[in-house]
Amino acid sequence: MNRYFHYLVILNMLANVVALVPKVLIEHRLNGVVVSIFIGVALSLLFFYVFANSMFKFPGKGEPEIIKAYTPKWFASSYLFIIGIFYFIAAGIILLTFIDITLRFINPDMSSLYTAFLFLSIVCAGALMKTEKTLYALEIILVISLPLILGIFLKSLFNPYLSWDSMKVIVQHSFDSISIESVGAASYSFVGFYYLAIYNRLFTEKVKPIKIRYILLIGIVGTVNIFTSLMIPIGYNGVDGIGDFNYPWFSTADAIRMEFGFIERVLFIFLLLYIGISIISATISSHTGLEIIKSVLPSFKWKNRELMPIIVILLFSMVTILAQYYLPQGKLYEFTKIFFIGLLGVGMFKTFLMIWIVRRAKK
Template identity: 45%
Template sequence: MNRYFLYLVFLNMLSNVIIFVPKFLIQYRYDGALLSIVIAIISGMILMYLDSIVFARFPGEGLPEIIENRMRMPFKFILLGGFSIFWFTAGLITLLGYIDILHRFINPDLPKIFLMVVFLAAICFVIQLPTQKVVYLLEIVLILNGPLIIFIFFKAITSDYLNWDSIFEVGTHLFTLPKLTPIVVASYVFSGYTNIIIFNRLFKKKIKSINFAVILVVSILNLVTSFLIPIGFHGADGAQEYMYPWIMTADSIRLVYSPIERALFIFLMLYISITLLSVTVHWHVAFELIKGCYIKNTSKQKNWLVLAYFIGFSILAVLRFDLMNPELIIKFWLTARYFFEIIVVFSFFFFLRRRNP
């Protein structure tokens, strides 16, 4: 079993529990959300399997190394540069969402720009580390935080305040035809596999089938619980009133014998490391893709220029994000991301797979 591949997928699943997935799925609870989850699981597993087949032909190589002698410079620059923008945006949207959560629920008087600067200092340091060290850090964080997050989910499922009638009410709409938005939202929990584009440098052997079986089981549990538990706590109609349903759900959980009775604070503290690591993984991929554009002429000045771009655009985004329509922007990006993944995976499958490694 290749545990590093599992870590990449599980990290993305965990980080999106409190930001994107539950909110948008709950909006479509009567409009095919459950069937959307089924479709998302099927499509996500297919794309993941096809992508793993392609990169298994190039053990120990990331995309910059794979295309180094297979593509001319202008096309290589466009490909790697375009992909880096996609990964940078994925991390930035996650970071903006969590900063908004901390601002709302921890300290509303603390400027968002201050939180962004603090997080950027940590993230920009880690993304420069070798890929092997990044995945070591990922392993440590998941091992330390994973059991506590699972415990909070367990407390939620076994809580006396969980109303199963509300869950069954949503379940009666199982066969309602789905719309596009809940499908693309639910499929985002699988997007961690796309980080193989750089982390394939660590994979020397083909990813075994047991990995996909584990991911299938965990993804079903992740989507079903993150969608239905807030409905069970707040009602089929009440859950949609919250911008962050899982934050309010965590605040409804009491840990009677714990030094901290309100699970909300423990939940948020756990997710600080999870979210920061998720952003770090996305930006590490973006950073390495950009470095691939000038791999023969690597310099610290160019690396610092890339970091300056990350920092400057992030600060601008946190200043302007609230003035736009965040929900509409996120929906548009999630939809674009879904079709982008389909196009990229099938392009890799039909072009890279046919070439000799």
């Protein structure tokens, strides 16, 4: 298996903290969240298995090529267009949330338009790079931040002020009414494999299909990941008090103290690391979306330079900046919940589609 594939899978597990996953799960903390998580994990592992394995059957090919080859044209274009927009929405959610976080935690005096401009300029520049280059950037950022983020997670676990009893209260409500929102939120941590839609173009060598063992491993890592992102904020801020927090994880990071560290307040290390994670996550998502949408749009050249991607990415920036004004935090949160549910639907559809295509390809 290619190591870059692992990075793509890990990326979303880290990004879920920014993507409002903990907030959704915490909202449903007394509503059978534990079982919802397990359902979400099981479902997404199934999607994972089917989608990744079918993509690996077409080495060096992205989803647009495969879809175009095996489905009628009208279907391929409309399907790819919608899927592409989905990737852009994912990137947009991460960006909008993180812009809000930076404004709240790092610099409240900065104008939100300017912050959006800064983030978007870097994400757009990144999305326009060649596909393999985005992977190199991903690798560098992950290798730098992953150990530190894991360190913070571990540090937060071994704090005497962490209340295990508060977390156990959640477990008592495992079997209460299950909500589809938390199933969707739980599955978000796993959707890194969807990036294969484009990144499979780089994996040109024929690889063996993914083994069940690997899927199980991903499942365990992901489950631990989701439970940390749900439980630790509750352990620090209490089962009743946590509901008031907008960004549970960032408030939790502020409750961790490094007595002997270079910087005493863990919050700042956490924030700076997460700037990197959110930017690369938004870059990868929007790059995937861009490549997919590019494949259905006509090419448009001016002075020998392809302009279509630039137009698409500018459009994306415009929408993001507008959304900042028309989607305030509360509405964005509602929108994200709908997106999570939509993610489940798309996953279901994609799975059946891929099975059908693989069947057709065999004939």
